[in-house]
Amino acid sequence: MAAPDTVGTRDSLFEVEEMELAFGPQHPSTHGVLRLDLKVDGERIVGCYPIIGYLHRGTEKLFELHPFFQNVPHTDRMDYVAAATNNLAYVGAVEKLTGLTVPPRAAYIRTILCELQRISSHLLWLATHAIDIGAMTPFFYTFREREEVLDLFEEYCGARLTLNCMRPGGLPFDLPVGWTDRCGAFVDKFPAKVDEYEGLLTHNRIWKKRTVGIGVMSKEQALQYGVTGPMLRASGVGFDLRKATPYEAYGEVDFDVPVFHGGDTYDRYLVRMEEMRQSTRIVRQCLDKLPDGPVMAKKPRVLKAAKDTEAYYAIEGPKGEIGFYIVGNGTPNPQRCRVRPPSFYNLQIVPELTQDRLLSDLVAIVGTTDIVLGEVDR
Amino acid sequence: MGDEERKGPEEADGAAAQAAAEAAAKARAEAAAKAKAAKEAAEAAKPAWEREPKIPEWEEAGGDPIAAALAERHGASLLSARTLAGDLVLAVERDAIREVARSLHDEHGFTMLIDICGADYPDREGPRFEVVYHLMNLDSCRRVRLRVSTDEDSPVPSLVPLWRGANWPEREAFDMYGIGFADHPDMTRILMWEGFEGHPLRKDFPVEGIETGAAIYPEYYEEAAGPVTGTGTGWKPPRDEEGAAGAAEDA
Amino acid sequence: MAMLESLRDLVGPAVFDHAVSPLIKIAVLIFVGILPLISYLVLAERKILGFMQVRLGPNRVGPWGLLQPVADIAKLLVKQDIIPSTAIRWAFIVAPCLVVAPAFVIFSVIPFGPAASQTGGSLDYFVTDVNVALLFVVAMATVGVYGIILGGWASNSKFSLLGGLRAAAQMVSYEIPQGFSLVIPLLMAGTMSLQGIVQAQFEQQRWFIFQGWGLGLVAFFIYFVAGVAETNRNPFDLPEAESELVAGFHTEYTGMRFALFFLGEYANMIVISAVAVTLFLGGWHQPFPNAGWAGFLDLQWIPVLTPPLGLVGILWFSTKLAAFLFVYIWFRGTFPRYRFDQLMELGWKWLIPLVLLTIFGTGVWKILQ
Numbered sequence: 002m003a004a005p006d007t008v009g010t011r012d013s014l015f016e017v018e019e020m021e022l023a024f025g026p027q028h029p030s031t032h033g034v035l036r037l038d039l040k041v042d043g044e045r046i047v048g049c050y051p052i053i054g055y056l057h058r059g060t061e062k063l064f065e066l067h068p069f070f071q072n073v074p075h076t077d078r079m080d081y082v083a084a085a086t087n088n089l090a091y092v093g094a095v096e097k098l099t100g101l102t103v104p105p106r107a108a109y110i111r112t113i114l115c116e117l118q119r120i121s122s123h124l125l126w127l128a129t130h131a132i133d134i135g136a137m138t139p140f141f142y143t144f145r146e147r148e149e150v151l152d153l154f155e156e157y158c159g160a161r162l163t164l165n166c167m168r169p170g171g172l173p174f175d176l177p178v179g180w181t182d183r184c185g186a187f188v189d190k191f192p193a194k195v196d197e198y199e200g201l202l203t204h205n206r207i208w209k210k211r212t213v214g215i216g217v218m219s220k221e222q223a224l225q226y227g228v229t230g231p232m233l234r235a236s237g238v239g240f241d242l243r244k245a246t247p248y249e250a251y252g253e254v255d256f257d258v259p260v261f262h263g264g265d266t267y268d269r270y271l272v273r274m275e276e277m278r279q280s281t282r283i284v285r286q287c288l289d290k291l292p293d294g295p296v297m298a299k300k301p302r303v304l305k306a307a308k309d310t311e312a313y314y315a316i317e318g319p320k321g322e323i324g325f326y327i328v329g330n331g332t333p334n335p336q337r338c339r340v341r342p343p344s345f346y347n348l349q350i351v352p353e354l355t356q357d358r359l360l361s362d363l364v365a366i367v368g369t370t371d372i373v374l375g376e377v378d379r
Numbered sequence: 380m381g382d383e384e385r386k387g388p389e390e391a392d393g394a395a396a397q398a399a400a401e402a403a404a405k406a407r408a409e410a411a412a413k414a415k416a417a418k419e420a421a422e423a424a425k426p427a428w429e430r431e432p433k434i435p436e437w438e439e440a441g442g443d444p445i446a447a448a449l450a451e452r453h454g455a456s457l458l459s460a461r462t463l464a465g466d467l468v469l470a471v472e473r474d475a476i477r478e479v480a481r482s483l484h485d486e487h488g489f490t491m492l493i494d495i496c497g498a499d500y501p502d503r504e505g506p507r508f509e510v511v512y513h514l515m516n517l518d519s520c521r522r523v524r525l526r527v528s529t530d531e532d533s534p535v536p537s538l539v540p541l542w543r544g545a546n547w548p549e550r551e552a553f554d555m556y557g558i559g560f561a562d563h564p565d566m567t568r569i570l571m572w573e574g575f576e577g578h579p580l581r582k583d584f585p586v587e588g589i590e591t592g593a594a595i596y597p598e599y600y601e602e603a604a605g606p607v608t609g610t611g612t613g614w615k616p617p618r619d620e621e622g623a624a625g626a627a628e629d630a
Numbered sequence: 631m632a633m634l635e636s637l638r639d640l641v642g643p644a645v646f647d648h649a650v651s652p653l654i655k656i657a658v659l660i661f662v663g664i665l666p667l668i669s670y671l672v673l674a675e676r677k678i679l680g681f682m683q684v685r686l687g688p689n690r691v692g693p694w695g696l697l698q699p700v701a702d703i704a705k706l707l708v709k710q711d712i713i714p715s716t717a718i719r720w721a722f723i724v725a726p727c728l729v730v731a732p733a734f735v736i737f738s739v740i741p742f743g744p745a746a747s748q749t750g751g752s753l754d755y756f757v758t759d760v761n762v763a764l765l766f767v768v769a770m771a772t773v774g775v776y777g778i779i780l781g782g783w784a785s786n787s788k789f790s791l792l793g794g795l796r797a798a799a800q801m802v803s804y805e806i807p808q809g810f811s812l813v814i815p816l817l818m819a820g821t822m823s824l825q826g827i828v829q830a831q832f833e834q835q836r837w838f839i840f841q842g843w844g845l846g847l848v849a850f851f852i853y854f855v856a857g858v859a860e861t862n863r864n865p866f867d868l869p870e871a872e873s874e875l876v877a878g879f880h881t882e883y884t885g886m887r888f889a890l891f892f893l894g895e896y897a898n899m900i901v902i903s904a905v906a907v908t909l910f911l912g913g914w915h916q917p918f919p920n921a922g923w924a925g926f927l928d929l930q931w932i933p934v935l936t937p938p939l940g941l942v943g944i945l946w947f948s949t950k951l952a953a954f955l956f957v958y959i960w961f962r963g964t965f966p967r968y969r970f971d972q973l974m975e976l977g978w979k980w981l982i983p984l985v986l987l988t989i990f991g992t993g994v995w996k997i998l999q
Binding site: 301322349 | 434490513522
Binding site: 020022028029030043044131132133134135136137138140141142145201202205207208210211359360361362363364 | 679682683684685788789792795796864865867868871872873874875876962963964965966967968969970971972
């Protein structure tokens, strides 16, 4: 017989030993080179400390070395699955700093490119998120459509991922002949494809078991951590820069901003699915309204920012608010160019969301934040 | 310039010539003004994207309601309030930044911290570094930018007590510039590895990087010995030491 | 044949009949039947998954990729065999064998076709027909767990350990509903011999899946769900959940040792399916064996299939088996993965009570018969 005082409490029955687990940087579901130093009690996570910087390339330093024009390709390589929105945020900041105005046709084409980019980014997110939760098939379905988006990009600018498709003042080139038709054909059939993905996942019992109520982020938490984008909108804050401060052609098209109030992984999934449908609406309207005219503004041969001027310009990227803070110093190079990376801020909340959850939930939560380490580390 | 030069030799010819020259200059000026006006009119008639870009300029923004309210509340701590291209920029005394941010958060609805970043101005008089805060009011979509000057030795009050999300960007500013933050819960490097010396985004940090050797495993690799290739180094994991398992994988 | 007879004379008939003969049969079964079946099952899985996932699957090695298994095996055989320096060596080596061996041994009691006495031929289409075959199947299936736990532990890697522990909890938990669900066809048949159960289904003129007020169907469902969990397949592939535990218990395994784990998993899939076919779907009998209108299903009009070869039984058995294996693959293409606690909940809170009720119901049915 055991003595009474050793019976009954958990610690006396089982010797609880916490284990340290290095989750990443080489791990299938850390979406790159994220490392999470975990303390686990069995599978329960009692401590999570993200370690980032494995993909740090000093992009902000590189910005200072190159003239405004030559910096556009650097922005491609930050959020490398959403290059067009990065381009737009950067050239938008430069335009704000130098007073350039974009011709309407360029604004419309930029809007189309950004929305296609949002679709492609969300598709990649859905693919990896689903495969993290163990559903393999959506991966291939989404890549089928992502391929078509990338083909459209390739046809426009020659690149599929690192687009480098915008310049301060407009666009480097006009749309190829027939592009609008092909783009239109894609956006017309795409909503049916979204239904297909949803058919596999949305009402799947296991999918719901794995996502509903997992990683609940309250509105207050989201604001505390500066979380933006779909993650914020899944927590009940209907804030979207496309609606709040319309830029490019967003003021002239009609679309809805999906907002859900649960704040869990499932709601974030629903927000992004609906955003893909809204993106097709935006593209469709832009294609219908596409004005004629030049795609490049008149601009000085060498673009210079005045000394001690600065501008912050942000747009709604697929992952959240992507902004650029540029300080000019009277030369063609920026004095300081700071990126406001949405993934950096969205990732910061992961330790709080994963506290006392299981290892499997960690994978779901990291997946749902939709981080790209190239952007977190820059 | 051409006019001045041509005018020079005629100067000795007397008053009459001078008067004629003045009249001519006046006429030219008028013509120039007219041409300028015509050009402006033509410019205005052009669509915005074909006009000469209008470079934004600083404007005083003392009259801005937020700036006025802050000036009243914090007095001399608010050094200046200006706008540029529609952005409200407030320069704030270093030690008052948390109070200013708190009143923006509590009284003016700037509930979201968008970004914190450092900046380096080595040529500037006074403190070398600057910390730039971007706040946002989600209801009015208004943004405000706060700027704080500091140098390497004087830490800036951390905003982590106000926004937990200030943690990482402040660590990044520390990592990249060496700017310290007081009351920060975890003032460590974030992007560079622990043990790295130097602050990469400072203007005096060389772009090509510095020689760090293999700083990650100083106990296994000689400093600055270059990359280790192959398996013929004869190195074996120390079996009895802690961390042997981790090191073995690297070998 | 002459060789075998001289061997029989050498070792004596008793030893030959009970030891040597089954061993030879198992060896032939494994190398001629099971191993090719597994390698082509892998190819079929990749092809079917490819079809489900709008891609082609392997199509480079041989016509339609048919030689892909050969290439895979060659690759796995010649790969460097890495044993981590911190691993526990003997356990690391033993573990994959412990997974594969039991899975193969179970095949010895599975009736792939009729006995020689039924077809009038000279060949039994099974290795042995022991009267406790069902117990043997359950017992051997349990041994496989040791291999997985041992492999996870011996690797001395944290992810492997977590995978091994998950496997231990999962397989031990799901063995209970699985074992219990086997009781139901057993009650219906009144024998434990698998050959006898097949015959009982023939005599009762009904597959056990449709027998006993639908209780057979419930039992079949429980058996199959538990079987999927036992084999660590989607949606219960937690021990090797690649997005969570890298590769679970076989994270540190490479080359042929990894292939053995792989082999074990697929062998187990076939075992589970074969047992399901035998117990619930009439084994090697054709569908509707007693109905006149379905007589053509005996395939006697195809010349090569006529007795005494008795290949019809094999053919029907394989068809049913293939249907099951397809369902396995279909699951993999469709479902996300359960979380660990949810899996336990499903096992303990739903399947075990349900299977106990079903046993009770079957008992009542049996009494009323």
